[in-house]
Amino acid sequence: MFDKSTWIRLPRNVVVGKGVRSQFLEVVDDLHLRGRPLFVTSPTPRSIAADPIAADFEAAGIDPAIVTVERASFEAVEEVIETAEAEEVAYLVGIGGGKAIDIAKMASHHLEMGFCSVPTAASHDGIVSNRGSVPDGDTRHSVAAEPPLAVVADTELLADAPWELTTAGCADIISNYTAVMDWRLANRLKNVEYSGFAAALAEMTAEILVDNADHVRPGLEESAWIVTKALVSSGVAMSIAGSSRPASGAEHLFSHQLDRLAPGAALHGHQVGVGSIMTAYLHDGEHGIWQDIRDALDSIDAPTTAAELGIDDETVLEALTTCHAIRDRYTILGDGMNEEAAREVATTTGVIS
Ligand SMILES: NC(=O)C1=CN([C@@H]2O[C@H](COP(=O)(O)OP(=O)(O)OC[C@H]3O[C@@H](n4cnc5c(N)ncnc54)[C@H](O)[C@@H]3O)[C@@H](O)[C@H]2O)C=CC1
Ligand SMILES: O=C(CO)COP(=O)(O)O
Numbered sequence: 376m377f378d379k380s381t382w383i384r385l386p387r388n389v390v391v392g393k394g395v396r397s398q399f400l401e402v403v404d405d406l407h408l409r410g411r412p413l414f415v416t417s418p419t420p421r422s423i424a425a426d427p428i429a430a431d432f433e434a435a436g437i438d439p440a441i442v443t444v445e446r447a448s449f450e451a452v453e454e455v456i457e458t459a460e461a462e463e464v465a466y467l468v469g470i471g472g473g474k475a476i477d478i479a480k481m482a483s484h485h486l487e488m489g490f491c492s493v494p495t496a497a498s499h500d501g502i503v504s505n506r507g508s509v510p511d512g513d514t515r516h517s518v519a520a521e522p523p524l525a526v527v528a529d530t531e532l533l534a535d536a537p538w539e540l541t542t543a544g545c546a547d548i549i550s551n552y553t554a555v556m557d558w559r560l561a562n563r564l565k566n567v568e569y570s571g572f573a574a575a576l577a578e579m580t581a582e583i584l585v586d587n588a589d590h591v592r593p594g595l596e597e598s599a600w601i602v603t604k605a606l607v608s609s610g611v612a613m614s615i616a617g618s619s620r621p622a623s624g625a626e627h628l629f630s631h632q633l634d635r636l637a638p639g640a641a642l643h644g645h646q647v648g649v650g651s652i653m654t655a656y657l658h659d660g661e662h663g664i665w666q667d668i669r670d671a672l673d674s675i676d677a678p679t680t681a682a683e684l685g686i687d688d689e690t691v692l693e694a695l696t697t698c699h700a701i702r703d704r705y706t707i708l709g710d711g712m713n714e715e716a717a718r719e720v721a722t723t724t725g726v727i728s
């Protein structure tokens with residue numbers, strides 16, 4: 376008997392383009408969101424985006440509450456929930472990078488309130504997804520979160536952001552290649568639930584980005600456009616899958632472990648990109664796609680080595696040999712690499728010297 380069912384939650388309004396942040400009030404109105412919003416942001420995004428958008432709301436007679444967060448943690452989610460309750464808000468808006476948006480979407484999920492996403496950096500594919508990513512001691516959780524009702528991505532703002540944030544977003548997308556390879560492997564070996572549609576969308580998104588890599592250049596608004604569309608598409612793949620699997624495999628485990636071993640050293644997207652070079656090699660060896668991944672990263676100025684990440688070789692090896700245990704997600708790393716094998720892959724791919 377065929378008794379499958381699925382519930383795919385996607386944004387209703389995706390607004391991308393030059394100056395669209397000034398249309399945010401209109402978008403909120405279109406969604407029939409009423410009452411006071413809570414803006415969840417971090418220090419720089421607050422000054423460049425949250426405060427100006429708040430001024431638009433004030434001019435329209437709505438007084439938004441604003442909370443500034445610094446880290447992605449369950450404590451930060453708790454703090455946002457408490458602020459939302461104390462300020463009696465009606466919906467939440469994440470304005471900033473991946474961490475502010477993740478915290479806002481997780482708090483919205485708990486509060487059963489609407490959520491809108493206003494990215495200030497094209498640095499990650501959580502702009503649209505229905506997942507939140509939170510480190511917790513020795514482990515890392517991918518938790519259910521509220522998908523945005525609307526995404527308002529102002530390409531002018533995104534093109535003005537530091538260039539490395541955009542290259543990090545590109546690398547987060549390029550890592551879809553290995554994430555999908557891991558997902559297929561886990562499906563074959565462990566019967567992990569798999570969606571061919573979500574996998575194809577995640578891979579195609581990486582493909583289109585790589586094909587357009589020549590147009591991804593600093594200061595070009597077209598770059599912000601290309602990367603943002605890819606980030607939205609990758610987030611949709613996660614929402615179709617109901618899991619971060621199409622965009623997160625062993626390369627993400629590696630990055631999450633680096634976050635623990637070398638906190639703040641490098642951006643999420645850059646770490647997963649370097650991880651992807653190595654896990655591609657583990658999947659299909661010397662003549663496989665690892666060199667294409669490395670060349671694609673190189674062509675958009677994303678790091679391809681430990682030195683470019685600002686992380687020492689020994690830390691890379693420690694992350695490689697321990698990251699399989701960070702959470703219950705079967706990947707090409709299986710039950711872990713030994714140090715010799717880790718040194719071999721990291722050296723052969725030029726990640727360490
Ligand atoms: N939920 C999901 O599906 C996903 C979640 N993530 C999560 O997102 C996080 C990574 O996101 P990132 O954006 O790389 O980190 P982040 O949120 O820490 O942002 C990096 C830095 O850039 C700053 N920033 C943002 N916009 C700026 C601008 N326009 N100008 C100057 N500075 C600006 C931020 O304030 C922050 O200091 C990780 O925690 C990762 O796990 C990443 C991908 C998917
Ligand atoms: O970063 C992500 C996808 O790019 C989210 O994945 P995680 O589930 O590994 O946090």
Ligand SMILES: [Zn+2]
Pocket residue numbers: 499500547622623627643644647
């Ligand atoms: Zn990612």
